[in-house]
Amino acid sequence: MLFLQGNTMLTSITEGILCCLTGKTANLVLPLESSEPSDGFEYVEVKPGRVLRVRHIVPEHSPISNNDGDSGSIVHCKRKITVYRNGQLVIENLGDVLHSEILQCQDGDLEPCSTVEVELADYKDIASSPDPNPVPPPRTVLIDSKRMISSCKGTHSDVALFFVHGVGGSLDIWSSQLDFFSRLGYEVIAPDLAGHGASTAPQIAAAYTFYALAEDLRAIFKRYARKRNILIGHSYGVSFCTFLAHEYPDLVHKVVMINGGGPTALEPSLCSIFQLPSCVLHCLSPCLAWSFLKAGFARQGAKEKQLLKQGNAFNVSPFVLRAMMSGQYWPEGDEVYHAELTVPILLVHGMCDKFVPMDEDQRMAEILLFAFLKVIEEGSHMVMMECPETVNTLLHEFFLWEPDMSRKGSSKTDTEKAIAASDTLHTLKNSKPVNK
Numbered sequence: 001m002l003f004l005q006g007n008t009m010l011t012s013i014t015e016g017i018l019c020c021l022t023g024k025t026a027n028l029v030l031p032l033e034s035s036e037p038s039d040g041f042e043y044v045e046v047k048p049g050r051v052l053r054v055r056h057i058v059p060e061h062s063p064i065s066n067n068d069g070d071s072g073s074i075v076h077c078k079r080k081i082t083v084y085r086n087g088q089l090v091i092e093n094l095g096d097v098l099h100s101e102i103l104q105c106q107d108g109d110l111e112p113c114s115t116v117e118v119e120l121a122d123y124k125d126i127a128s129s130p131d132p133n134p135v136p137p138p139r140t141v142l143i144d145s146k147r148m149i150s151s152c153k154g155t156h157s158d159v160a161l162f163f164v165h166g167v168g169g170s171l172d173i174w175s176s177q178l179d180f181f182s183r184l185g186y187e188v189i190a191p192d193l194a195g196h197g198a199s200t201a202p203q204i205a206a207a208y209t210f211y212a213l214a215e216d217l218r219a220i221f222k223r224y225a226r227k228r229n230i231l232i233g234h235s236y237g238v239s240f241c242t243f244l245a246h247e248y249p250d251l252v253h254k255v256v257m258i259n260g261g262g263p264t265a266l267e268p269s270l271c272s273i274f275q276l277p278s279c280v281l282h283c284l285s286p287c288l289a290w291s292f293l294k295a296g297f298a299r300q301g302a303k304e305k306q307l308l309k310q311g312n313a314f315n316v317s318p319f320v321l322r323a324m325m326s327g328q329y330w331p332e333g334d335e336v337y338h339a340e341l342t343v344p345i346l347l348v349h350g351m352c353d354k355f356v357p358m359d360e361d362q363r364m365a366e367i368l369l370f371a372f373l374k375v376i377e378e379g380s381h382m383v384m385m386e387c388p389e390t391v392n393t394l395l396h397e398f399f400l401w402e403p404d405m406s407r408k409g410s411s412k413t414d415t416e417k418a419i420a421a422s423d424t425l426h427t428l429k430n431s432k433p434v435n436k
Helices: 002-022 171-183 210-224 237-247 278-296 302-310 318-326 335-339 358-367 388-400 405-410 414-430
Strands: 041-047 050-057 073-083 088-093 115-119 139-149 159-164 187-191 228-234 252-258 345-350 371-376
Touching (some): 041 210, 171 228, 171 388, 210 237, 358 371, 371 388
Parallel strands (some): 228 252, 252 345
Antiparallel strands (some): 050 187, 073 088
């Protein structure tokens, strides 16, 4: 085993040196011939010369066409979002979401805060100036809409599930979920991002910015979308699901965020190892792969190594990896952007995740209007591969869930709500994050 690893390292160093001398990137990722051409793989040209591999599974049986999507519960989503000049963010929930009975989930009632006050992440205060003009008024956003939330079953022909992977992954990381939900009758769609899996890999950094990838996924979404669509994202893929939910609020019915992190704007780190030249990253690729295995999985045994290989995870060229990390610039995706979402969202967090601390997902739950945070103790960053049965069960229960509005009239008194809200906020802010 050590001999094989030594050969791998030597090969990587040799290829890295050749890469530096010739200026060419090694291991160019190109479309591959699918080993299972009849198993729902398609190639979609989202732009001229830009082709994404998509796994699209349509139920073999004839789904029951009904109007269940029109027979759910209507929830009044109303909140006032105020951003003050000093970076203070105040969210006032004014609609039906104040009633704990609406948010029924397997762990019982969840009482959201009537008012949430947080500090904007990475806020830079405006320097004071001698200008005698008064301080500009705070920015205020008012959300006032009604949303139909209904149970989404595999027998419903108007439901589609979209699975979006993150940096270094591929659609293969969702194998357990795609097989499980397609067997239940759901239509499932999972693309390979550009440069990943069997999608084309343009040799230009601009092809891997957040905006370029988001437009790719917009094209995939518009091509396969049904009336009620559920988006499931992992890690960086969560940002794209958030983008689509914000852009298409009437088409996105529910969202699942798996180890996606906090509700903060994206900005690449200038001190990251991924800022090194591609040829250097190529030399370091075996070390990076081992580091990913160690940080991405709670255990590092033969099973996890096999899962990593089967999922085609962290198997991208150094150029694509560097461009992906450098292209994570999305200033619009801040706390206010997330607070504007009115779609129900399930947050899944692997307790052993060394990439995403627990407090980031807790902060996300605090900001979102409809949020259920579920923690899987034995899982890490790749929790959907480590604990597929647990994740599949959580997702399926969330897909089937709809709020029970029949108990709306028996809501708590204002005093009881204030006490419960205070306790909930105190619990969120005092939970201990996982050590990195």
